[in-house]
Amino acid sequence: MTNTTARETAVSAEVARNKMVRVWWLVVGFASVGFGAIGIIVPGLPTTVFFIIAAWCFSRSSPRFEQWVLDLPRIGPLVADHRAGLGMAKQAKLVAITMMWVAIGVSVVFMRERVTVAAIVVAAGLIGTAYILWRVPTRESVLAAKESGNR
Helix, strand or coil: CCCCCHHHHHHHHHCCCCHHHHHHHHHHHHHHHHHHHHHHHCCCCCCHHHHHHHHHHHHCCCHHHHHHHHHCCCCHHHHHHHHCCCCECHHHHHHHHHHHHHHHHHHHHHCCCCHHHHHHHHHHHHHHHHHHHHCCCEHHHHHHHHHHHCC
């Protein structure tokens, strides 16, 4: 057997064997990186979730690009935390929800004549906020629970 680490072996086991399937995962991965990069600039558009999707796609197509995402200075640790089940930092949740509501507010102002559309945007914002608050774990809480479980 070649000299590989346990992580490389685990990732390699997930890589698709069919070349066309690998190409598909690469295309979806790079599209996700593109949307994530746009999300860095555009308020209200998520960023991290697209890089999480990209890393997942790359794990099925190219371990090298998967590692590239994981090595990105500000995004990689967030993707790694997600994979480890740590969720989001409390500060990141606050920023995400704040930016989401700024974007929703701007959208509602521009759609004030389309009340139904504005209501749908607000409803989607409420659902997104509820999801982030109650379904996405807070990193600090997960670490505290792990710490108290180890005692």
